Amino acid sequence: MFATPPPCGLARAGGSNGLAISHRPSGTIHPHRPLPISNTTANSPCRTPSKLRIMWRQAATAAFPGVGFREPAQASDLVVAETRLRRTLPAELRQLLLESNGVIGPTHVDTVWPVDQICERNLLFWSDQTFAQLYMTFDALFFFGDNGGGDQFAFVQKPERPDIFVWEHESDSRRWVANNLQDYLGRSLRAGDDWYQL
Known part of the structure; x- marks a missing residue:
């Protein structure tokens, strides 16, 4: 739940x-x-108002000056990913990827995955039969990053909302950790890999 x-x-x-x-x-x-x-x-x-344009590189650097960026994703790559996923990328995530195709946080953790990894990981979580036997369904979640130790971060898409949840792989718990993507970057980049632990 x-x-x-x-x-x-x-x-x-x-x-x-x-x-x-x-x-x-x-x-x-x-x-x-x-x-x-x-x-x-x-x-x-x-939550950041949807009409307020966020400069994602600037926001990430303000949270952690040593943050790592990649080359921007191409809009065509995002279209291909959405076609494969049969879902629309969350708007904030799409904007970030067009500025940097992923964000690398402290200890070289993929705070935000590149679009190819976003696509592959979500297809795995949604369709893997072993996961289906071990865990509750992941159909409502849209994964985009991890903590480097197995726990994954995701938007909730059913119903669609801007909040970020963590899936903890050892307990299969899913719980709220941030108001939106900008809040997630601020929290995760300022602290260590276990920033979300209760």
């Missing part, structure tokens, strides 16, 4: 749920583009 992430309870300046609003003299409320995040929430690990 999946653990439920803690509530965030924060809102963007000028509105709620990421939507900024303005009042015109007529009294009508008009939505407009989101306002900058206020200082009280700028450093919050809460």
